[in-house]
Amino acid sequence: MKNCGLVPGLVSVSFRQLPAEEIVRLCAECGLEAVEWGGDIHVPHGDCATAEKVSGLTEAAGLRTAAYGSYYRCGVSAPEEFARVVACARVLQAPLIRVWAGDKGSMECAPQQRLAVAADLKRCVELAGESGIRVGMEFHCGTLTDSLDSCLELLDGCPGLCSGWQPSVGREPELCREEIRRLDGRLSTVHAFQWRQAERLPFADGIPVWRSYLETLAGQGRPLDILMEFVRNDSPEQLRADAPVLRRLLEGLGD
Template identity: 30%
Template sequence: MNVDIGLCTVSSKERAVEAVIELAAEAGYDGVELWGRDHVGDGSVDDCRRIVDAVDANGLGIPVYGSYLRCGTDEFDDRVEHELAIAGRLDADLIRVWAGRQEYEDHDAEHWNRVVCDLERLTDRAAAYGVGVTVEKHAGTLTDTLEGARRLIEAVDDEHCGLNYQPGFSVPKDEIEREATELAPRSNNLHLQAVRECGESRRCPLSEAFYDLETVLAPFLDAGFDGSANVEFVTDERPYPAAIEADRRYVASILQADSHERAHTR
């Protein structure tokens, strides 16, 4: 089982992408998920080459291009090839996308069908670029609930399209654990960030999360998850380099403990 630990460059919006890449390498990360706004911008050939050179020079990989391509919207057709070309230039494993603009409990059938159709077309086209698709589990989209996320990935039914799961800040601990159990087999990417109390907004170290990260990660490891666990945002209570290093070390300690336990139960 091979789970890499990545850092989302969106965790430091104010820094140049090359600076975040260098800090990620210094902190011991395996790769970087590239923020598809200021850090990648329009994704020109020259800009992508510059980013890839920086990643290679620091011994990292690019598990995900974090695009803002939104299925089920009027702009999807205008942007899909452009965004896939960027993912291809970056040699990213996955492109992160969004599932429409309606939440699951309030969606209509037309919007659902449009999102599914766009995701199917996107996944098929992404194969030409050697890229898989990961769909963000997020408020304001069809994946905001466990049922919506599960149903959407099942509707697309393609091994190259999975869920980008992340524990929600306003989701109770027990529900997060239930989500992780049901959605792990349908996920191909992880975002990790934390707050100390359910419903808060100020981020804290992962080791102080209101949910138990070890319990959340367990079903992913049991399901043979081989994607990247990416630290998305970190606390501002300590300097950024120290914050990203502490979170990486904590995630690594869980993965190492799991690996050790599995080795002794064979």
């Protein structure tokens, strides 16, 4: 693949119904190079024995762990839970832990709760940093990253914190590209999927818009994992069709 710095991969929770062994085989078959392992099904928080097994499977298949996708909600989850998250991330050799910025959107969150989320984010960044691991926020509705300005405020208040990105369903592509541009240098990963409102579509249906997103990302000149998610019908066959589309788009960058 042309060295554009963008690497194709998969979010494991796209296939909660499959064991880790099958996800590894599927990624290798589809030419994907990295996996974000989920902390709810495939590598539960604190289950270091499973983390060790999954890490071995990943490495043996010539893949790497892109991130540990935790379901820790800053300012909401029990603080001691994050130590269990970090323990699994270390065993997985994950360079990044994904967390959630609370459980309320920026317009519904009371000021004191926002302060609690921000303080816990700082604590998590420091704790993970002791193991050389970064922390990145899920870019998602129903949390304090539901708007770009709210996300940037959290990033500005916490050195070392980064954020994922994914296109908000229904948001105009130009606004999505502006989000990418303004998050430059503070992106952790990108979750790639194609939706029309609540309907999941084949990734090929989004070729023009995803080409524009990937060109914007490649233009920033930073390495980044582009992780497929929300596969239509949770179907491995659909991933077998979608993954080559993502790979061709990445290979065509700069042409």
